[in-house]
Structures are given as C-alpha cells and as structure tokens.
C-alpha cells in the first residue's frame with residue numbers, strides 16, 4: 579500500500595502477508611495465517627462481521643436443539659462421548675454455518691457456545707438429581723456420578739470444537 583517505510587526496509591524483516599507492507603515487530607499482529615499490519619487486520623475484521631440479526635436467533639436455537647440431542651445421545655453411549663462430543667460440536671457448527679449462509683461474527687460464535695451449553699443443561703440437571711437421590715437413599719451408584727461426568731465431558735469437548743469450526747481459519 580503506502581511505501582513511506584520503504585527506506586527502512588532493510589532494517590525490517592517482517593512484512594504484512596496480505597498487503598506486503600513492511601511492519602515493525604511491535605506493530606505486527608499474529609493472525610492464523612501469519613503476520614499482518616493493523617490496517618489489514620481491521621479491514622478484515624469488518625469483512626468477518628457479516629452476521630445479520632436473524633442469524634443470532636437461528637444460530638442460538640440450532641445450537642440449543644442440536645446440543646440437547648447430543649447431550650441425550652451422550653446419556654446413551656457413555657464412554658463413546660469422547661468421540662461423539664467433538665463430532666457434535668463440528669456438526670452444530672456446520673448446521674449454523676449452513677443456516678446463516680456462513681455469515682459470521684464473534685457475537686454469533688458466543689451465542690452458539692451459549693446455546694450448546696444451555697442445550698446440555700436439562701440432561702445434566704436430570705443426572706444431578708439422579709445422583710442426589712442415589713446419595714440420599716444411601717444407595718450410591720457410581721454410575722450416576724459417571725453419567726453426570728459424561729455430560730460435563732460432552733460440553734467440555736463440544737463447545738471448543740464448535741467454536742474452532744466456526745471461528746477457525748476458513749476461506750469465506
């Protein structure tokens with residue numbers, strides 16, 4: 579773009595990998611694709627924030643419903659949650675991307691994460707009540723603790739994998 583830094587070129591080793599402008603190490607911003615200047619990062623942020631109001635509602639509801647389904651499946655498959663949960667996260671992200679036509683914004687990612695967590699609440703609460711009663715009746719069943727653990731594991735794995743799929747470095 580501008581080449582007012584041109585005469586510094588030899589002293590500067592970093593270049594913005596988008597516009598090619600030399601940047602001093604203190605100004606360089608590390609992005610998933612390499613170092614960029616602040617102008618390019620700002621410009622790209624604008625391109626990335628493309629969500630429309632309806633996207634937030636749809637994204638949240640899709641995440642909520644699919645996560646409830648994932649949470650229910652978790653209650654059935656137990657240990658295999660370690661495989662299901664990351665796949666569920668990716669599936670939720672893909673469904674959101676499809677419905678929102680790949681429009682994106684940080685706010686959408688946050689809402690999707692909240693939808694996934696909220697979707698996991700009903701069955702987690704059910705498992706917690708189960709555990710509580712098994713303790714109260716002095717008939718503690720270790721499986722009731724394990725089942726609650728799987729629900730938590732589901733959320734721990736599904737939320738970051740959905741977030742990564744949504745916000746990761748993708749071509750627009």
Ligand SMILES: [Zn+2]
Pocket residue numbers: 594595596597598599614615616617618619
């Ligand atoms: Zn640049």
